[in-house]
Amino acid sequence: MGNSGEAVRVAGLRVERGGRTIIDGLDVAVPAGQVVGLLGPSGSGKTTLLRAVVGVQARVTGEVTVLGEPAGAPGLRRRVGYVTQAASVYTDLTVVQNLRYFAQLAGLPHAGAEAAVRRAVTAVDLGGHAKQRVGTLSGGERSRVSLAAALVGDPELLVLDEPTVGLDPVLRRDLWAMFRRLAAEGRTLLVSSHVMDEATQCDRLLLLRDGALVADTTPAELLTTTGAPDAERAFLALIDQQAATSGSTSGPAAGEGSR
Numbered sequence: 001m002g003n004s005g006e007a008v009r010v011a012g013l014r015v016e017r018g019g020r021t022i023i024d025g026l027d028v029a030v031p032a033g034q035v036v037g038l039l040g041p042s043g044s045g046k047t048t049l050l051r052a053v054v055g056v057q058a059r060v061t062g063e064v065t066v067l068g069e070p071a072g073a074p075g076l077r078r079r080v081g082y083v084t085q086a087a088s089v090y091t092d093l094t095v096v097q098n099l100r101y102f103a104q105l106a107g108l109p110h111a112g113a114e115a116a117v118r119r120a121v122t123a124v125d126l127g128g129h130a131k132q133r134v135g136t137l138s139g140g141e142r143s144r145v146s147l148a149a150a151l152v153g154d155p156e157l158l159v160l161d162e163p164t165v166g167l168d169p170v171l172r173r174d175l176w177a178m179f180r181r182l183a184a185e186g187r188t189l190l191v192s193s194h195v196m197d198e199a200t201q202c203d204r205l206l207l208l209r210d211g212a213l214v215a216d217t218t219p220a221e222l223l224t225t226t227g228a229p230d231a232e233r234a235f236l237a238l239i240d241q242q243a244a245t246s247g248s249t250s251g252p253a254a255g256e257g258s259r
Contacts, residue, residue, distance in 0.1 A: 037202035081150030091135035106153035
């Protein structure tokens with residue numbers, strides 16, 4: 001897989017929902033071959049942006065280009081893997097049965113599908129659970145099954161919405177190690193989170209608040225420019241700087257849940 005240029009380019013993105021503007025005029029780029037963290041507080045527009053990138057968000061204006069094609073284009077079906085915050089696998093099926101189903105959805109031929117299922121199971125370290133029903137697995141293992149379902153088509157871009165939410169620190173650490181391995185293979189990962197300490201796991205950070213881009217930076221640059229000791233306080237420092245400039249009050253704390 002190549003890792004040069006941009007995997008995603010968003011220009012003038014505007015999204016409305018329920019008569020309210022969620023994102024207004026957003027411009028952002030996701031470099032290829034990197035783990036890019038999309039972080040921000042509740043209501044910042046992270047999930048909406050991810051849905052726009054995948055091509056499933058309604059009432060979108062502006063341009064969203066993914067791997068050189070318009071977001072949601074048929075040619076992207078196997079090139080983009082999407083893991084939603086809600087479970088996307090079937091608890092009454094085994095791991096392998098789930099992955100065979102998603103391989104069919106990806107349009108893989110039977111022979112290729114079996115090989116793809118084996119690769120996906122290996123990639124997420126679930127070889128010992130391949131024939132278990134998903135309903136019998138732990139929360140962390142189910143998260144890995146969802147990731148495997150997104151990987152079965154061998155995508156170039158993985159879009160992950162809060163993949164570590166509700167997991168304990170050990171499971172979060174293990175998932176992030178897996179994300180780094182996937183990126184090392186040449187994939188691009190766009191990962192949303194409201195857990196600010198996960199910022200250090202990323203190559204690049206996109207910080208959102210109220211549907212606007214607060215910063216497009218690296219973890220090291222974020223700490224250097226704000227002088228803060230950690231990512232959460234750095235984010236709050238940026239919000240305070242914005243408030244001082246605009247005269248507005250600061251919004252919700254960076255550690256709150258996000259959609």
